[in-house]
Amino acid sequence: MKMEAQLLCLESLLVFWRNQTWLLQRIYQDRVSKEKIGEGFFLNGLYYISTSSSFSKCFLTESKSAIQQQLWHKRLAHPSFNVLSMLFPSFCKVSHKCETCHMSKFTRLPFQISQSRATQPFEIIHSDVWGPASLESFDGYRFYVTFIDDFTRTTFVYLLKFKSEVFKCFQDFHNLVTNHFSSKICILRSDNGTEYTSKIMTDYLSAQGIIHQTSCVGTPQQNGIAERKNRDLLEKARALMLQTNVPKKFWSQGIQTAAYIINRLPSSVLNFKSPFEVLKGRKVDITHLRVFGCTCFVHVQSNHRDKFDPRAVKCVFLGYSSTQKGYKCYNSQTRKLFVSRDVHFDESNSFFQLSDNEPQGEHICDLFPTPIPVEAAIGTPSSPQLVQQFSNTEEVPTESNTQDDQQAVVPNTSQPRRNPPRMRHPPPRLQDYETYTTRYPLAQVAHSINTSSSHSAFLIKISKETEPRNFEEANQSPVWKKAMHDELKALDDNRTWSIVKLPKGQKIVGAKWIYKIKFNSDGSIERHKARLVARGFTQTFGVDYKETFAPVAKMNSVRVLLSVAINCGWSLYQMDVKNAFLHGDLEEDVYMRLPPGHPREGEAGMVCKLHKALYGLKQSPRAWYSKLSSVLLASSFKRSHADSSLFVRHGKAGTLVVLVYVDDLIITGDNVDEIKSLKLALHNTFAIKDLGPLKYFLGIEMDHSSNGMFLNQRKYVVDLLDEAGMKESKPARTPLSSRLKIDVEGEPLSDICVYQRLVGKLIYLTITRPDITYAVSLVSQFMHSPTTHHLQIVKRILRYLKGTVDRGIIMKNNGHFNLVGYSDSDWAGNSIDRKSTTGYCTFIGGNLVTWKSKKQTVVARSSAEAEYRAMASIACELIWLKTLLGDLGIICPTPITLHCDNQAAMHIAANPVFHERTKHIEVDCHFVRDQVQSKLIETVYTRSCDQLADIFTKILASAQFERLLSKLGSRDFPDPA
Template identity: 55%
Template sequence: MEEMEALKRNKTWNVVDLPQGKKPVGCKWVFTPKYKADGTLEKYKARLVAKGFTQIYGEDYTETFAPVAKLNTIRILLSIAVNLDWGLHQLDVKNAFLNGELKEEVYMKLPPGFPGKKPNQVCKLKRSLYGLKQSPRAWFDRFTRVMKKHGFTQGQSDHTLFVKHYNGKMTILTVYVDDIILTGDDEVEINQIKKALAREFQIKDLGEMKYFLGMEVARSKGGIYISQRKYVLDLLKESGMIGCRPSDTPIQVDKINEGADLGKSVDIGNYQRMVGKLIYLSHTRPDIAFAVSMVSQHSHDPKQKHLNEVYRILRYLKGSPGRGLLFKKTDKRNVELFTDADWAGDQDDRRSTSGYCTYVWGNLVTWRSKKQSVVARSSAEAEYRAVALGICEAIWIKRTLEDLKRCINLPINVYCDNMAAINIAHNPVQHDRTKHVEIDRHFIREKVDKGIVDLRYIPSKEQTADILTKGLSKDGFKYLISKLNLIDIYSPT
């Protein structure tokens, strides 16, 4: 068995007598499906999984946190790669967690089919296993040491980002657990790091990036296109909506929570599963981000009307299952930020919804739709809080580009459709108008004075972030979709 050979090769454990006072964790064999790039089943992979839920904090584990690549970072890399004509290589680490070195003393029962010579014998783990609480951290620590040993610098904005700058050329690597993306303009270094990783771990070179974390990646002369078409079709089939009538928009103009009659309670488990899958889908579909944000707010006690709104999103997806983001080559080398807010839009608690989207080198890379934590007393206040949230994202993007040794043209243009909010940012003396947003006012004012951001007015009809704050009419929705670089390469022309 391939998994058992990997366990022996990595010298994962020693068989010892169980020390007095120690309690071993259990284990089991798990068989998981592995899919090809086109979504078809390739094989079932056997994996030995420890029952880490029986571990006790302070005894056999301590720190567990391990970072994973942010999808925002990956989209920034895609925008840079398409503009600079960089290749995108994908690698997979076989049995990644077996490479992690355990610092704690962990004992595990003998795996099924692995008989011991004595009744009280157990496995003293030397390497991490899937299921152990500290396994992700142990693996990432080992991987980080290897990358630094080969001259790579770890990013500060995203700790899973590793960069090597040598002789004016760049090599960039990012890792999501055991999936690796490798890009840059230094082909010699790219080949060298592939060989170096192959010496340290069992690496499978998947070639050009085509399928990553459930996202389908297609590259042509027109740019890089990412979508989740198979994911959408599977979701429609699973929810029984594969034969439904498509909807033009994912949410009504009057939004989900208007009206007193919400209907009876529905199955909370089924509701949360569907909403969770829609949240993951919104990583490539900003057109459903606001609708998904709205339905996710009712996951604790969903009613029939909330479930109907989930079905409406699915009906919208039925009409465009292959829609996705297009990253194309442009002449732009700047960062643009669009921020908007729907003042007192929630009919239940009158809180506003903030929305922002950012473009790096002409391509959409990040977006968010989020209900504000407090009630805004004016539209200017709601917009101002949205601007502050967006600027935080812009600063993170600036740091990420600095980690990637990419120059950024300052100031970052921040587009807002509320003149009152812009005036507050430029006028240091506002007195009573800004007491309740004092921290945000000082934060934005500081960034404006330093020349990091420049607030600019944009008409509401051209405000791209409007799609992230409210339900729109069919015509307005379609117009903003085109500004988001969302296309469907599968739709008939």
């Protein structure tokens, strides 16, 4: 049995070797890199033969050869197999696997051409963002985004000022595809830029059912169609600009024109059809194309020139309009880009001449320092401008000079005119273009010829400065970047926070930057202030805050203090506390998101644990006020009973007053030495900055002269008009039209935030503008559900502000401190709910200090009742003012005069008789009766035509409106001293 087992085992072994030999021979025959030697063959560095007698010996020999080959491969820094075989022909001719070679020499795998193609227009969209450009275009753009249709290869270009605008552009493009081409976008292909992967973009794509395909990180080749399109756009734009020496500032127009041309050129991908031909199904005319950057002559219409003025103006051709049948031309004299159909071209001459010492493409002309707004896209325009370009009939402009009655683009002639004719408004379809000469320039109504020279210089300096609206704008300016860096450094130095991992279950609040320019009293910039603010509105009561109340100076208190100081001849000074809220300690655990621009912003899960109060937190004002008030009270100051933010110190050295508005302080008194001592004491306690005499406080400009002080918010008005796009609107004589009818009907606004923001800014403007108080009170009643009708009323107010930019209130030294009030009401003036409007105003020392216009809470049954309720409101105001004056050390003469134009209401206030007219009136309204009977208030009858409070209750004719305003002390800039 043992012998049989051995024979069986030997037989099996022979069968195994026979099979192995057959298998190796088959492998040998199939290999391309085979080489026969004798009766064996090489395989993987080993030599095999079919004879079993020599197989083991050859195996050992070739194994030793492979070891030598690997050793020399390492010695010679891992050369390729071909190099190694040349040095050692005896080595095996098949390379072996080497991990080090993979680690040190691995190259990217070849990119395969995409086989997936769209089967219908707009099924697949390729997109990419280019920028930022090394030079901002003359119209203020730094980026552009492209959307390329995979089926037709039509290119759509949108110019961008910031990358954050990509989402809005895609929305516009998606609406265009849906509305004008009746198509649906199925797939969007892009790279992994944050502008495409942001939450708002992701949510929108998901809601629309659009699949978002992105390239792998660091692999732009996978987004090849969009990348190659960028190259094509840049090459063509570069060629267009170089051939006619167009300055680089016009690159935005070059890109748009390049896109316009590309959409009309045959493409090999489309079997040499143009993208528009595939999209529209017909040939596209190109006979209207002209040489980009050439000289052109634009016809000037007869109503914009005199008899002997030139009939044409020399311009430069910069592209094609998308919404008009005309050419885009740029007038270097007026710096306007406009559209015209009446154009003659000189294509052989370039408008921009290249000097001998300037390299081609570097010709930059300083004729264009001021960027002006133009349309968002040309050859592939923005969403509202695409209707005509993709219309069924494609008409082209002609080189005729025929008059076009609808032509609104009127370039100015190069020769100045003494009496320019009146300009017409452009038609509504051109409102998005800067294509006309402004009919109502702001300079005609905003001037400072009546101000003192020092205040004029101050206004000029502060008007030149603008503040960024968001982090993206500020991050492009070195000055504001340094301000943000300094703020972060100050916060770190004060140990405001520590960077920690967000504990599980803890809530975080957001953070944002607020930018403010601090001015000295002469108008020079004291500093650029970048303030980091926490988004405290996301805090939860009882979790990350408890008590929040903190007194803030009322604007009424500010005006009262100014009137007292002017009548007393006191000097007024302003101080600013740096990082005021950092002086307050937090009792709760508050976690804040890392601020934009922080070096560790990109670290996941890292947050700021706040140790000290920060602007924006609900408890921060309380902590700061507690700290500041303790310092002032320790310096023998007493807190006013009428306004907790007013601190007064009476002593042998004189009177000293401090008014606190968060971190801004107004200091005044009758002893300059005491004021200097107080400034020094505060400087030793806080990081505080002396801004000198009071000149610019909370957006209020103050002009001091021998006539008194003039308060207005001129810069605030200009900025508001600019934000609302109303700087070129026609001025109105009154805030409200005399034919105005308030109703709730009208189309609801799609975005009420715009309305709320404008009304909120108007409310703050009433600090120095009693003339708009009633109008603002009216529009503020519809904050939660405004309609287009209400928005038109707001625009009317803005038009009135356009004509009264310089208006403010004057405060004079009248030599007394008499307290006087005027009370009025408009019975059932509200046509919606028939409620009445209360209006009143008060004077201290002959200066207007407080005023109000407010709808009453209940319906009054008679005009007497409405007037009586108004008298009760002003009685409370007069008592408060008397208390405030007492805290300032001013003895107010009594009785206080209250002017009223309703004798029935005066009798009700004077006689404690209850009858049908009064028994339903609430008890609190009889407060005025108690004050009259105690001889604290004396009612005086005033005719309705002399009732100053009448302006706060109803719409008045322009003549009466102006007359009452002059009596209130509201006027334009007074005469200089």
